[in-house]
Amino acid sequence: MFEDILPEPASLAEADDAALVAAISGWARAESAAAARRLAAVGELVARRTRGTDAVNRSRWSCDYWDAAASEVAAAEQISHGMASSQMYLASALRERLPRVAALFLDGAINSRVVATIVWRTALITDPYLLDAVDTELAAIATGLGPLSAAKTAAAIDALIDRYDPEAIRRQERDARGREIVVDTRNGENGTTALWGRLFSTDAAALDRRLTQLAHTVCDDDPRTLAQRRADALGALAAGADSLACACGNTDCPTSGGTDARAANVTVYVLAEQAALDTATDPGFGNGDQPPPAPAPKTQARPARAGAIIGGGTVPAPLLAQLINGGATVKPLRHPEGLPAEPHYRPSVALAAFVRARDLTCRFPGCDRPASYCDVDHAIAYPFGPTHPANLRCLCRKHHLLKTFWTGPGGWHDIQHPDGTVEWTSPTGHTYTTRPGSRLLFPMLCMPSGAPPATTSPALPTAVRGLMMPTRKRTRIQGRVHRINAERALNKAPP
Template identity: 60%
Template sequence: MFDLIDLPDSEALAEADESALIAAIGGWAQAEAVAAAHRLAAIAELVGRKLYDDPTHSKWACDGWDSVAAQVSAACDISHGKASGQMYLASALRERLPKVAALFAAGQLNAALVSTISWHTTLIQDRRALAAVDTALAADALHYGPLSAFKTAQAIDAVIEAHDPEALRRSRETARSRDLVVDKRNTDHATTPLWGRLHAHDAEALDRRLMAMAHSVCDDDPRTIAQRRADALGALAAGGQSLVCGCGNEDCPGTQDRPASSVLIHVVANAESMGTGVDAHRNGEEPPPPPIDRRNPFAPIERPAEPDPPPKAPPALLLGGPLIPAPMLAELIAAGARIKRVRHPGPDSAPEPRYRPSTALDEFLRCRDMTCRWPGCDRPAELCDLDHAIAYGLGGPTHPSNLRCLCRKHHLLKTFHGWRDRQHTDGTIDWLSPTGQTYTTHPGSRLLFPALCEPTGRLPAPTDRQPDSACRTLMMPTRRRTRAQNRAQAIIAERALNTRPPPS
């Protein structure tokens, strides 16, 4: 039997036999499940305590659920959205699936399976049906381990269909799933996957338009048809009507049509990165593999080195997004990207005389912070508010040492839900939660562009915050329906989709 106390340390692992290693792997997987169950149980307890204290705030745009999610996200170092998902899962295990939760707490089920069960049972409304499904799944789930994710989902749905057929999440597989996904979370090497579902006629029109644009350039364009189609979609997104030719010939008419766009993206780069040339080998086919040695067909094949390797230079950074290699930055500049220098205000900069910062200070702050400065939040800075650390009405100056980027959600949380903070001259912020935990965040530019994080001047110590007046909460935006009402309505609507006959 596996025992955590007897587990070999890192120095003794090399001496352990394979049986002991397998036992350690299985044991720690079980311990990981137990730890996750305890974490979710603590989250569920916090949710249960906080969300029913003051129901009058349930229609706030930043409600009690957001307040709890902010503390969970900071404690777990995850985003606000992921923290909210953990809260839904924790509440479901505590209130809806107690038998599944008991197996989870004993380490007999893993976190991925428990999460799948919770998701598939969300639409069950009848408490007796839910209890029956919980009992059946607790008996069956111990045998789900070797199954694939797809087969596991099928097995769970079979149990649900036996007790509440209208609770199956069939609507995701219907034509109503029309969507277009730009998967920015899986960006790799400055390329982002894109997929979706369109009306058939729209898909046909898009396919023909991309193909026509791909064939509109001259024969000297080095890109393959697939690469041209991808670039054509980018040209359409930028407001262009044609694809710019990549041949580089001055007399080619296709090199003159640069699309004028109302879409604006910001890329932050060092000066040395903007001096590199365009990589001529980013387009076209892969170089052919070397021929196989017929006298020794099993000899390792060495691929030839890439001709003219791209120049080495620090990468640029899409504001709040992925890295942009220097050769790709050169392509953007060659395509007409506007270059604007961001100036550091300096260590002795004076405060500005008004509440709203100047354009130059606004650009510096967004480039310094990159994203929202709340713990775990990665919302791009260009979509954030500029917040005064010391309130402007309490004497806080409009100064880079007193300003930072906060998304609207976390701006409201900071203002109305009891968080306090202290901002340092290099942009570092120490956050103090309502329960006394401290979390520190640093500007997003600290690693790649450290010059933007140089101190900007020390400010006077903040004055004590004045007590909130009874009318202060009137400034909180409100929603028409509570979060619970929206969730209940979504469940009713999705269940209704399963009662309609399928389209003929």
């Protein structure tokens, strides 16, 4: 609806400054309107998937109707199950609780940040009449919330809620209950991973002091800066070490303690080529304030490829060599090409290791759950399908349950190829193709490993299959109502 009034990228070079600023503003509004339409479609899908006796009968399933809908949203947008579930909650709240705010969003008058803040801050309002009044007033002031900071936006919304329903304000207890540590393995860069979170202030002070103490347990020749040693100390702390391994490389180092605790005390699966294992150790790699080395001559051989952590992130070859030198265990991974199928349901340790190394993550569309935490699933159920790499793939527990119980007519089904490629077909007939995570990093692992016998397992009736599904103590709706009532009770209690 904005295409006719906003300049296309090809014509921006001829536009004046005022037109460029107008284009930025206009396309930001178009972006908000597009996001609102996407959420409106998500909300309609959720409404359809949660209606009817089938949804009621499966409401206590561990993988319930909400998870089934989230799998469709996640596959359509190529996002994780958790992100899809968050979008569904946001979409349902706009559709069912805040129609006037939703209308502003559809017009592009407010952005996604403001909408998400409104939905979150109003989640504890349970009286429909009060909610309608708050929705009306929020729609009147929402367009003025955009320029405010996140904190000021939340404060303005809370002030409005306080006039109607004081027990529905998100208070300080929520900040304490919302503490967490996030290790962002999905967005690692050059062998490093971002880390952030929120702790109790006492715990944060203790952690800060402990990192500083560990950072000073090395000798004076250690090439790392204090900031680098504090960062490495967190890894040593996670490995249960009482000191930080020195990186000076001196044979007579007074603080040398033998093996590196990070290499010997914690199991982290890293997939690497032999060339990376043969790389010479370099204690100065990534340490100190020295400038980067000069560019290598063009005739020099390609440096060893970094190792890939099964679960996300990479390990540069020099650091991998240091960890191996410090005591890390090396196990060769054998490609099972030409090997016969194993004569039992549970794959051997070697076969399961190969499948996890080949896939790296859950193989459902959009899911990036590390293979280390996934089940090794038979594409064609055993014994109708063999225990063979062409018939095995990694699925997280949620998507394993989905593939097992939300199948048959009107459900999900898939076809796996000998190279590990999986073609998924959703309940609506849309198809999604996922390929092993090692395909670009270690293509040798994705060589066809033979084809399993062409057969299919007989479909069990839904009622019979559902008896084997793990169940919840409360339905999802009951759990949400319980959490809201508990938080309102805390707000009502005297200080």
